[in-house]
Every structure is written in structure tokens, then in C-alpha cells.
Amino acid sequence: MPSGFEACDDGTIVRVDAAACAPIDPSDYTVDPNCAESELSTCSSHEDCTEGVGICTGSGSYESPCACRYSCETDADCSGNSICMCALDIEFGGSMGRCIPADCSTNADCEDGFACAMARFDAGCGMEYSMACQTPQDSCVTNDDCVGDVETGGCAPNDETGVWECIDYTCSIGRPFTVAGEIVAASTKGRRDWVSASAGVDAWGSIVAQVEPMSAADRRALRDYWLRNATMEHASVASFARFVMQLMHLGAPPSLLQSATEAMQDEIDHAQRCFALASRYGGESLGPDRLPLGDALGDTSWLAIMEAVIVEACIGETLAALEAGVALEHAQDAEVRETLAVIARDESRHAALGWQTLRWALSGADGKTRAALRARFEAAVARARQDALRGASRTGAESSLEAHGKLSSTRRCRLVVDGLEEVVAPVAASLWQAA
Numbered sequence: 001m002p003s004g005f006e007a008c009d010d011g012t013i014v015r016v017d018a019a020a021c022a023p024i025d026p027s028d029y030t031v032d033p034n035c036a037e038s039e040l041s042t043c044s045s046h047e048d049c050t051e052g053v054g055i056c057t058g059s060g061s062y063e064s065p066c067a068c069r070y071s072c073e074t075d076a077d078c079s080g081n082s083i084c085m086c087a088l089d090i091e092f093g094g095s096m097g098r099c100i101p102a103d104c105s106t107n108a109d110c111e112d113g114f115a116c117a118m119a120r121f122d123a124g125c126g127m128e129y130s131m132a133c134q135t136p137q138d139s140c141v142t143n144d145d146c147v148g149d150v151e152t153g154g155c156a157p158n159d160e161t162g163v164w165e166c167i168d169y170t171c172s173i174g175r176p177f178t179v180a181g182e183i184v185a186a187s188t189k190g191r192r193d194w195v196s197a198s199a200g201v202d203a204w205g206s207i208v209a210q211v212e213p214m215s216a217a218d219r220r221a222l223r224d225y226w227l228r229n230a231t232m233e234h235a236s237v238a239s240f241a242r243f244v245m246q247l248m249h250l251g252a253p254p255s256l257l258q259s260a261t262e263a264m265q266d267e268i269d270h271a272q273r274c275f276a277l278a279s280r281y282g283g284e285s286l287g288p289d290r291l292p293l294g295d296a297l298g299d300t301s302w303l304a305i306m307e308a309v310i311v312e313a314c315i316g317e318t319l320a321a322l323e324a325g326v327a328l329e330h331a332q333d334a335e336v337r338e339t340l341a342v343i344a345r346d347e348s349r350h351a352a353l354g355w356q357t358l359r360w361a362l363s364g365a366d367g368k369t370r371a372a373l374r375a376r377f378e379a380a381v382a383r384a385r386q387d388a389l390r391g392a393s394r395t396g397a398e399s400s401l402e403a404h405g406k407l408s409s410t411r412r413c414r415l416v417v418d419g420l421e422e423v424v425a426p427v428a429a430s431l432w433q434a435a
């Protein structure tokens with residue numbers, strides 16, 4: 001059955017027409033018996049998957065709890081800007097159709113001579129697929145064009161310009177703002193009010209200091225790096241705003257609310273400092289666009305709120321504090337050093353607030369609830385570890401940009417693995433014991 005997707009000689013996968021994918025038969029897929037046993041699973045048989053044609057898949061283990069995965073047959077089965085990627089004979093392609101983000105549907109949507117091509121890249125948080133038109137300005141065509149550069153996770157279109165380039169292998173850490181399991185952050189635009197008055201930028205956000213001479217590529221890499229940190233810090237403000245509401249919903253004491261609102265102020269400061277650095281390296285004042293909220297409050301059950309505390313604070317901010325500390329050891333630029341010192345200090349305090357909240361919540365929980373939360377905690381640590389191990393296994397030259405705060409991917413991934421083992425796990429162990 002034709003899928004509409006075609007592989008070119010150079011390895012590019014393009015979409016020539018929007019054909020329907022072969023339908024799947026759930027009975028071809030066996031369900032792991034552990035699915036029914038595991039507390040983390042959200043299904044135990046295919047019959048539990050009622051939102052379309054789907055299968056219950058996973059091994060039921062911490063690393064892979066069972067969940068429904070739905071297949072698609074045509075683009076009409078996918079919402080918004082996404083299309084149905086048929087089961088393809090490519091690495092990690094999967095054995096059933098799935099919806100992937102797309103800026104184009106077929107080659108006909110693109111300029112003459114340019115295809116609607118598939119990007120397959122791993123920015124450190126798992127394999128991602130998307131479709132976009134190739135452009136005359138592209139600096140790469142396939143992932144092979146990016147091999148040899150340890151900092152890249154593949155050839156993909158730039159979010160802002162749409163031009164295909166070798167993208168950074170770096171999955172931001174810090175307190176993420178998650179909505180329905182996805183990390184959410186604002187996109188960026190030129191504006192001055194989010195740029196803090198610092199050594200390189202005046203009170204109105206204009207660039208007054210130049211960075212030392214460096215290549216255009218390095219400057220761009222540093223601008224992008226600090227911009228990503230800036231949008232993550234900016235999203236942390238929303239994460240804390242939600243956290244305050246969640247704490248109130250759980251009947252928390254005033255001391256926790258006080259610390260949470262203070263932390264929100266810290267995150268505004270972090271965002272402004274990072275936007276200032278991005279603006280200085282980029283040579284223009286940059287700030288956030290509107291933050292998408294979606295269903296940000298989501299599940300307000302005790303377990304869901306505590307899971308967010310674990311992922312965002314206990315793991316996210318503990319690792320962010322460690323990363324800022326290690327980056328500070330290698331940084332030389334004065335403004336970068338000051339920013340990293342402030343972030344390292346504040347993030348440790350935010351991580352402590354996360355652990356404190358967990359301790360307070362556990363003190364009122366029964367044995368069964370504690371066990372359920374512990375299972376979610378261990379699953380979250382396993383996921384973070386797996387992502388980091390994949391990155392740490394890539395070896396290569398150290399980043400030449402560490403003087404400007406950007407750690408090499410391998411150092412960063414190793415730091416995550418060590419931090420989970422040496423800091424997160426022991427703190428958690430003492431907490432479960434005390435509870």
C-alpha cells in the first residue's frame with residue numbers, strides 16, 4: 001500500500017502525496033501482562049483505548065509504563081498543524097501511523113525544486129519528527145550533513161526562520177513549565193523591556209557593550225543558548241504561579257506560599273539576566289512573546305500536583321542548580337559568571353522548597369498514596385537518566401564556548417546522570433524513610 005512518503009537517494013524522506021496509511025489491527029499487537037500489574041500504567045488492554053484506533057503498549061516497568069497509543073490513517077485524523085506519518089521503514093519510525101507536526105502537507109506546498117521533507121532529530125529529550133519545506137538558504141539536507149559535530153542532534157528547520165540547519169543537541173534543564181506532559185515556553189521577539197540593565201546593556205535595553213571578537217557561528221550559538229535558557233526561566237515564573245495555586249488547593253501553610261512567591265521573583269530576575277546575555281551575543285534586544293497556557297491547571301489531584309513538584313522542582317531545579325554551578329567553574333566572561341552565580345544560588349533554594357513541599361505533603365499521606373508517589377518519582381528519575389545517558393554516550397571535543405557558560409553536551413549529560421545518582425536519589429531515600 002503506497003504511503004505517500006518516499007525516500008530519496010540522499011536519505012531525505014519527502015511526501016509526494018497525502019495518501020492514506022495502511023490501517024492497523026489491534027489484535028496483531030499483544031499486550032504485556034505487566035501492564036495490568038503496574039500502578040503506573042493507564043491501560044491494561046486494547047479495549048481501554050477508546051479515543052480512536054489504538055493499542056495499549058509498554059512493558060509496565062518504571063521506564064515504560066503502559067499507555068494507549070493511537071494510530072492515524074489520514075491527515076483528517078490529526079489535529080491542527082499536523083499530518084499522519086505512516087509506518088515507515090526508517091529507524092525509530094514505529095509500526096503504526098502517528099500524527100506529527102507539519103508546516104507542509106506534500107511537495108506541492110513548497111517552492112519549485114524544494115520538497116516537503118521529514119526532520120528526524122534528537123535534541124536530547126528523545127526522537128522528534130516533523131515535516132517542513134526545504135528552502136534555498138538551508139545549510140544541511142540530512143542528518144549526515146551534521147555528523148562529526150557533537151553539539152548537534154540532526155538537521156531540522158529553525159523554529160523562527162524555517163531554514164534547515166544542524167540543531168543543537170541540548171535539552172534545557174531548569175524548572176520547566178509543563179502542560180499535559182509537554183514543556184511549554186514562549187517564543188521570542190525583539191523587545192527591550194525584558195533585558196535587565198547589566199554590564200552589556202543599558203537601562204533601556206540597548207546594547208552598549210560588545211562581546212569579545214568571535215566567529216558569527218559562535219555568537220549565534222551563544223545567542224540561541226542564552227535565549228533558550230531565558231525562555232525556560234521566563235516559563236518558570238508561570239510554573240511557580242501555578243504552584244502557588246496548587247499549594248493553596250492542598251491547604252499548604254503560609255511559609256510555603258511565601259517561599260514560592262519569592263521564588264517567582266527570582267525567576268523573573270533570571271529571565272531578564274538571560275535575555276540580557278542573549279541580546280548581547282545576538283547584537284539586538286530580545287524578549288519573550290506571549291506564553292501559551294493551554295489547560296495549564298490540568299489535573300488538580302494530590303498525586304498529579306506532587307508529581308509536578310517532583311519533576312519540576314525536586315529533579316528540575318536540583319539539576320539546574322548543579323548545572324549552573326559546573327558552568328560557573330568553566331565560565332570566564334564576567335557577566336556570564338555573575339548570572340550563573342545568582343542562578344546557582346537561587347535554584348538550590350528552589351530545589352529545597354520542592355523537597356520541603358514533598359515532605360509536608362507526605363506527612364499527611366497514607367501508605368498507599370506514598371507508595372504511588374514513590375513509584376512516580378522513580379519513573380521520573382528513570383526517564384531523566386535515560387535521556388541523559390543517551391547524550392552522555394556521545395563522545396567528542398569539549399565545547400569551546402564554556403568560557404561563555406555553554407557546557408558541552410557530554411559534560412552536561414554526565415552531570416545529569418551523576419546529579420540524579422549522587423544528589424537526587426539520596427535526598428529522596430531519606431525522605432521515603434522519614435515518611
Ligand SMILES: [Fe+2]
Binds near residue numbers: 175233236266270343
Ligand atoms: Fe531560574
Ligand SMILES: [Fe+2]
Binds near residue numbers: 267
Ligand atoms: Fe528556579
